[in-house]
Amino acid sequence: MKKWCIIPFFVPHQGCPHTCVFCNQQRISGVFSAGPSSLEVSTQIGQYLKTIPVDCRVEVAFYGGSFTGLPWERQRELLQPAYQAWEAGQVDGIRISTRPDLINPKILERIKALGVTTVELGVQSLDPEVLEVAQRGHGPEVVEKAVNFIRQAGMKLGLQMMIGLPGDNRERSYKTVSQIIKLQPDFVRIYPTLVIRHTVLERMFHQNDYTPLELDEAVEWTKILYLHLVAQDIPVIRMGLQTTEELLKPGEVVAGPWHPAFGELVQAAVALEQIEVLLKQWIREHPFCPKPLTTNTGLVTLLLIINPRYGSRVVGQHQRNFQHILKKWKVKFKLQTNDSIPVRDLILKDDENTGKITLNWQEFLANYRI
Ligand code: SF4
Structure with a gap:
């Protein structure tokens, strides 16, 4: 089977009217600008294509923020060059990530027409209380609805979940994983919660209202979720946040189970x-x-x-x-x-x-x- 090679773009926080307690999207994605222009997307795709091995399946991915919450003009500006590369047969797919409450049939129809093949939803938890304390602004039922819309649109589905959010515990996250398994995503990512600078969670941490997981605890916890998912043939394509220059700056990660090779620690625990x-x-x-x-x-x-x-x-x-x-x-x-x-x-x-x-x-x- 051909390996997937990703051409990544980070679109920070734009379009997102929410302030989830754990999120400072700019610091997590490492992008402080307004994000790439259409020309930059096009140029970067061209540059990546020169270095990507020929036996790769190539996907353009727009990470971060809430893509479908951006003004439509901005979404089109970003997608157009990727779509042109897709039409020219240079890339095999386009992926976006967004919030479950920013998905409906009309939105999907528009992005599908511009080549989007995969939608990743930031689910984080399917426990109503955890979602509420995290100030996600929606309940678990919204996730199920969004998943159904994505399936009806014939698109691939990725789900992202977090462990160790305020109010979360092992039992709640195992329940979330068993619900995720029922939703049958094409892939999952698992992120342990980190306390990032300038977030609500940082304030909660300093006020002793939140205790982050220890690294070993997060590894063990993630291991069990990972094994449940792969045992049901659901690939887990990432565990732990990707290392960015921004995250590595002293003081950016205030507390929490941060490790640059978190996924490898989980694999060693397995x-x-x-x-x-x-x-x-x-x-x-x-x-x-x-x-x-x-x-x-x-x-x-x-x-x-x-x-x-x-x-x-x-x-x-x-x-x-x-x-x-x-x-x-x-x-x-x-x-x-x-x-x-x-x-x-x-x-x-x-x-x-x-x-x-x-x-x-x-x-x-x-x-x-x-
Ligand atoms: S919805 Fe996403 S981008 Fe917006 S605050 Fe929450 S995690 Fe950050």
């Missing part, structure tokens, strides 16, 4: 869970072999065989996964790579070749199917 499932299975199947594993009296070395492309996630950042296994299970792994193993499968063997077990990715995901 790999760690797989390893632990495999070790439990090993103990069940080999109660006497090797003994130290069951008695925790000493170290034991086992051979872990993986696809080399899964290596960094299995080991974890700074060998964190292996250190955790050593401390908790008294097991040391010898790592062996093998190209022929499916990327997310794991094989465990002991040194004397008396036992071998495999954890297949789909088998592992079965625990997360609803």
Whole structure:
């Protein structure tokens, strides 16, 4: 399958009459200007096309803000050059992101006529109370309506959700994910809430009205949502905010689970869970072999065989996964790579070749199917 290559444009805060507590759209997107002109969109598409590999499916994406809340003239100004590139067969799709309450059949008809193929909705949560405290300005029913309109228009659908908003908890976000699964989006993004400078949330944080998630907590929480979604064949295309120059400036992220490679931390946590499932299975199947594993009296070395492309996630950042296994299970792994193993499968063997077990990715995901 061809890889998607994105030509991104950021259209900050324009058109959005709301002030969601977590949002300072300019700082998140890293764009302080009014956004690109038609000519800039056209030039940038041309420049990107020169560098994009030929075997890519190319999509022009307008991120940030609430695209369909912009005056129609401005939407047309941005979409026109992308549409021309689409008509010329240079790009395969156009994507916009917007609020659920800025979607209706007429809006969709207009943007579809200018080549928009995918609409991403900032859902954040489907819990009425969380939406209210976040000052989103609409309830969960509006999301369902917007999703139906997008489906009826025959467009692709992306949903963005957040964890750790004021009033949110694991139970509420699991419920949101199960509702998202029922809506069957083509893809999902998950963002842990950060306290960004000059937002309502910053004030709440300084007044002790809001406690952000710790990084480890956010990683664990996101991991479970991610696994539920991929177990239902819903791709999660991003976890954690994209790093921008603006976000990296000292003081921009006031507090919260910020990490430039948040998604990789989640993927490493997934790999760690797989390893632990495999070790439990090993103990069940080999109660006497090797003994130290069951008695925790000493170290034991086992051979872990993986696809080399899964290596960094299995080991974890700074060998964190292996250190955790050593401390908790008294097991040391010898790592062996093998190209022929499916990327997310794991094989465990002991040194004397008396036992071998495999954890297949789909088998592992079965625990997360609803
Ligand atoms: S609707 Fe979107 S752009 Fe507007 S304030 Fe909320 S998050 Fe920011």
